[in-house]
Amino acid sequence: NAGVTQTPKFRVLKTGQSMTLLCAQDMNHEYMYWYRQDPGMGLRLIHYSVGEGTTAKGEVPDGYNVSRLKKQNFLLGLESAAPSQTSVYFCASSYLIASDTQYFGPGTRLTVL
Amino acid sequence: QQQVKQSPQSLIVQKGGIPIINCAYENTAFDYFPWYQQFPGKGPALLIAIRPDVSEKKEGRFTISFNKSAKQFSLHIMDSQPGDSATYFCAARESYNTDKLIFGTGTRLQVFP
Numbered sequence: 473n474a475g476v477t478q479t480p481k482f483r484v485l486k487t488g489q490s491m492t493l494l495c496a497q498d499m500n501h502e503y504m505y506w507y508r509q510d511p512g513m514g515l516r517l518i519h520y521s522v523g524e525g526t527t528a529k530g531e532v533p534d535g536y537n538v539s540r541l542k543k544q545n546f547l548l549g550l551e552s553a554a555p556s557q558t559s560v561y562f563c564a565s566s567y568l569i570a571s572d573t574q575y576f577g578p579g580t581r582l583t584v585l
Numbered sequence: 586q587q588q589v590k591q592s593p594q595s596l597i598v599q600k601g602g603i604p605i606i607n608c609a610y611e612n613t614a615f616d617y618f619p620w621y622q623q624f625p626g627k628g629p630a631l632l633i634a635i636r637p638d639v640s641e642k643k644e645g646r647f648t649i650s651f652n653k654s655a656k657q658f659s660l661h662i663m664d665s666q667p668g669d670s671a672t673y674f675c676a677a678r679e680s681y682n683t684d685k686l687i688f689g690t691g692t693r694l695q696v697f698p
Contacts, residue, residue: 476628499634503684505685507688512594512690512691513690514591514674514688514689514690514691515629515674515688515691516688517685517686517687520685522684530685531687544607562628562629564591564628570632570678570685571616571619571678573609573619574621574631574686575630576628576629577628578626578627578628579626579627579628
């Protein structure tokens, strides 16, 4: 039981490049989330999903897209990376609702030059 | 606009001390208040949570105090240990319009031997 895994762990991009971050969970959770963590700003919700095939915007969705084609996977895409997207990205999942325990992945450190 | 205000930003105590981290909110629709603990290089993990129908909850050395009328809640760590050194995030569940957690900005706690 791996819990929540994230790929890759580190990535450096140039401005304008695109990339996809992959999140996978093996706990059969319905809800999945993408957060970004920046110094002094805590965890901010980018997008989330309440089930396979659904997505919704969070607090800071601009510049990101997501897809949940399979229940166990939640993908975060950056179409044209900007330096402001330099951050640590965390994926999380919860069983049914947001007040269930959210299980976080280990994070992806992204630097955009 | 920070919906959950957390203080202090950082805290240094000696082993055995009782660090206290405070959070305040405005949205009376919040109905679930968890605290997450994050060690360096790791994702956050649920530590303890409280609902607004109780004023206090204890789990081991960790206690949440909740003041519904003041719209404040706090985390107390009894007999703090160097292993408690981590970043702590309070959060609140927004259930009225959407089902998601709003996180505070985090408190970095250092416990010295």
